[in-house]
Amino acid sequence: MTLTKANSKLLxxxxxxxxxxxxxxxxxxxxxxxxxxxxxxxxxILPMVxxxxxxxxxxxxxxxxxVFGRGPGSFTGVRIGVGVTQGLAFGADIPVxxxxxxxxxxxxxxxxxxxxxxxxxIDARMAEVYIARFALNDTLSNALMQAQSExxxxxxxxxxxxxxxxxxxxxxxxxxxxxxxxxxxxHVSIANDILYPSAQDMLTLALPALASGAFIxxxxxxxxxVRDEVTWQKLPGx
Numbered sequence: 287m288t289l290t291k292a293n294s295k296l297l298x299x300x301x302x303x304x305x306x307x308x309x310x311x312x313x314x315x316x317x318x319x320x321x322x323x324x325x326x327x328x329x330x331i332l333p334m335v336x337x338x339x340x341x342x343x344x345x346x347x348x349x350x351x352x353v354f355g356r357g358p359g360s361f362t363g364v365r366i367g368v369g370v371t372q373g374l375a376f377g378a379d380i381p382v383x384x385x386x387x388x389x390x391x392x393x394x395x396x397x398x399x400x401x402x403x404x405x406x407x408i409d410a411r412m413a414e415v416y417i418a419r420f421a422l423n424d425t426l427s428n429a430l431m432q433a434q435s436e437x438x439x440x441x442x443x444x445x446x447x448x449x450x451x452x453x454x455x456x457x458x459x460x461x462x463x464x465x466x467x468x469x470x471x472x473h474v475s476i477a478n479d480i481l482y483p484s485a486q487d488m489l490t491l492a493l494p495a496l497a498s499g500a501f502i503x504x505x506x507x508x509x510x511x512v513r514d515e516v517t518w519q520k521l522p523g524x
Contacts, residue, residue: 371507445470
């Protein structure tokens with residue numbers, strides 16, 4: 287059977303930022319839970335998953351796969367998301383697929399505001415932002431956001447490379463945390479209702495991968511940190 291939106295059964299989850307997000311797609315129906323719960327991800331994510339599965343009356347083994355937020359974001363949060371995904375997928379013997387958290391926020395801008403050009407920026411701490419530029423590919427049946435730049439971690443003052451000549455929407459916590467520096471970018475309107483990635487937009491981005499057979503075995507799931515340096519040297523005794 288060819289997997290399409292009409293017959294797909296997917297779970298998506300993300301713990302990469304201050305929010306926990308879970309979404310369940312059963313054909314054209316999508317159930318979603320989004321909750322801002324800093325430092326509570328490991329306690330909240332599994333109950334949220336179970337709540338949606340119970341509401342829908344389905345088990346993990348009935349799903350076609352699990353979609354996860356692969357990063358960038360909080361190192362700990364991204365690791366939690368990958369680990370939970372692997373545990374659930376191993377137990378149910380189903381494949382997985384990772385989606386960019388920045389791309390998910392860009393897709394939300396298309397869904398909520400019909401945006402066609404987006405700069406997604408997540409506060410990366412250490413006076414940096416995770417940032418990337420996206421554009422809507424409306425030649426695709428699902429009108430998906432596609433990356434127009436690499437995902438990078440940079441200082442907010444060094445953002446001239448992301449300036450555009452036309453209207454663009456800014457999404458993510460980076461626009462609030464570094465409002466003064468990011469305001470230097472021209473032609474940007476800020477979507478204050480899109481601060482964190484939502485799992486429902488990860489479902490949208492993952493559907494082509496499901497249809498093409500690009501989901502992978504759980505043991506191959508990997509996080510994307512973008513910034514690999516962790517300042518362990520700042521910890522006492524290190």
